[in-house]
Amino acid sequence: MAKYTIGWMPGDGVGNEVMAATRTVLDAVGFDAEYVNLDIGWDFWCQEGDALPARTVEGLKACDASLFGAITSKPKAEAEAELAPALQGTGLVYRSPIVRMRQVFDLYTNCRPCRAFPGNKLNFEDGIDLVVFRENTEGMYTGIEWSPVDGEIRKALESHPNFERFKSVPAEKMSFSSRIITWDGASRIVRAAFEYAKEHGYPTVTVVEKPNVLRETSGMFIDAAKEVAKDFPGIELWETNIDAMVMWLVKNPQNYGVIATSNLFGDVISDLCAQLVGGLGFAAAGNVGQDVAVFEPTHGSAPKYYGLDKVNPIACVLAAKMMLDYLGEPEMATKVLDAVAQVISDGEVCTYDMGGDTKCSEMGQAIADTIG
Ligand SMILES: NC(=O)c1ccc[n+]([C@@H]2O[C@H](COP(=O)([O-])OP(=O)(O)OC[C@H]3O[C@@H](n4cnc5c(N)ncnc54)[C@H](O)[C@@H]3O)[C@@H](O)[C@H]2O)c1
Numbered sequence: 001m002a003k004y005t006i007g008w009m010p011g012d013g014v015g016n017e018v019m020a021a022t023r024t025v026l027d028a029v030g031f032d033a034e035y036v037n038l039d040i041g042w043d044f045w046c047q048e049g050d051a052l053p054a055r056t057v058e059g060l061k062a063c064d065a066s067l068f069g070a071i072t073s074k075p076k077a078e079a080e081a082e083l084a085p086a087l088q089g090t091g092l093v094y095r096s097p098i099v100r101m102r103q104v105f106d107l108y109t110n111c112r113p114c115r116a117f118p119g120n121k122l123n124f125e126d127g128i129d130l131v132v133f134r135e136n137t138e139g140m141y142t143g144i145e146w147s148p149v150d151g152e153i154r155k156a157l158e159s160h161p162n163f164e165r166f167k168s169v170p171a172e173k174m175s176f177s178s179r180i181i182t183w184d185g186a187s188r189i190v191r192a193a194f195e196y197a198k199e200h201g202y203p204t205v206t207v208v209e210k211p212n213v214l215r216e217t218s219g220m221f222i223d224a225a226k227e228v229a230k231d232f233p234g235i236e237l238w239e240t241n242i243d244a245m246v247m248w249l250v251k252n253p254q255n256y257g258v259i260a261t262s263n264l265f266g267d268v269i270s271d272l273c274a275q276l277v278g279g280l281g282f283a284a285a286g287n288v289g290q291d292v293a294v295f296e297p298t299h300g301s302a303p304k305y306y307g308l309d310k311v312n313p314i315a316c317v318l319a320a321k322m323m324l325d326y327l328g329e330p331e332m333a334t335k336v337l338d339a340v341a342q343v344i345s346d347g348e349v350c351t352y353d354m355g356g357d358t359k360c361s362e363m364g365q366a367i368a369d370t371i372g
């Protein structure tokens with residue numbers, strides 16, 4: 001029997017290609033796993049009306065950890081139009097399966113390390129080492145939205161003094177998304193960030209919010225962060241507004257290390273951080289909860305490249321490296337990281353985004369060969 005059971009979710013488009021390349025690397029490092037294929041993505045939405053079928057939710061519970069490639073998501077009307085005819089008009093609403101997975105399993109930590117590998121010509125600057133802790137289950141991405149805005153929701157909004165200027169807007173001409181921050185939700189993501197900073201020797205944790213405008217939600221996030229920081233006397237808590245932070249990250253990225261923030265801000269800021277160290281081909285994430293953990297490259301299904309064996313699998317390989325760390329296999333994780341670093345610094349094997357013509361599968365093989 002294999003040592004680990006790993007949920008295997010290639011999903012859509014190039015998710016399949018980067019996952020195949022990553023499997024070559026996991027095999028080369030001697031990872032002893034049984035891989036369980038789990039259905040996720042656009043085809044399952046179209047055929048069954050569910051991009052995250054119940055059998056996948058059950059399957060994930062039985063795995064020690066899971067690796068996920070990418071999915072395709074489309075806006076409401078397009079999603080409805082692509083449903084199997086028998087399912088159309090039945091009230092099914094498409095929701096991103098990765099967002100749902102994070103909520104169903106309370107995968108509250110989204111950890112996104114963005115490290116400038118020496119010799120990567122795509123680095124914005126050498127020496128960048130940023131780790132974004134994005135809250136994964138609350139904020140703007142709860143999916144609690146209304147359109148039209150009528151009934152009890154409308155009544156509740158009308159009771160707020162700032163709603164006055166919207167009073168004349170008809171219900172069907174208005175949409176409403178909610179931003180929910182809880183004290184516990186904010187505390188646990190900030191705590192995860194501080195614990196990471198402590199374990200890896202970062203002197204600061206920067207909390208990124210907008211409390212001067214989002215007084216209640218960002219205000220609570222910051223207050224919770226201050227409480228958590230008291231438990232980590234050796235690490236400084238820095239507070240920065242989201243708008244200023246994107247500027248500072250471009251101006252002085254080397255000043256920052258661990259960053260903690262809410263869902264939407266974390267989504268935006270982690271793509272910026274990814275671009276500072278080479279782009280989506282290098283950006284991996286771990287979605288970690290109490291019992292379930294799902295690791296992924298942060299890019300999407302990149303439909304224009306699907307079938308060309310062209311995109312960079314390094315992001316997915318780094319996601320697998322994070323998974324090995326999570327499983328308590330630091331030696332294997334280090335071997336994978338060192339092999340990626342070696343291939344990048346050698347500069348001979350480069351996918352299209354790195355200025356070369358190495359295929360996705362060849363990059364996976366080159367990393368595997370470097371492991372030996
Ligand atoms: N986590 C996810 O699965 C996820 C994330 C983002 C977007 N999406 C979905 O993916 C689909 C396509 O979205 P998109 O085109 O905006 O984003 P995308 O991340 O799929 O691709 C955007 C661009 O980034 C580059 N890119 C992406 N992955 C790369 C890689 N591994 N190597 C090199 N370059 C890479 C390519 O130039 C690509 O055209 C949409 O349906 C979107 O909803 C899914």
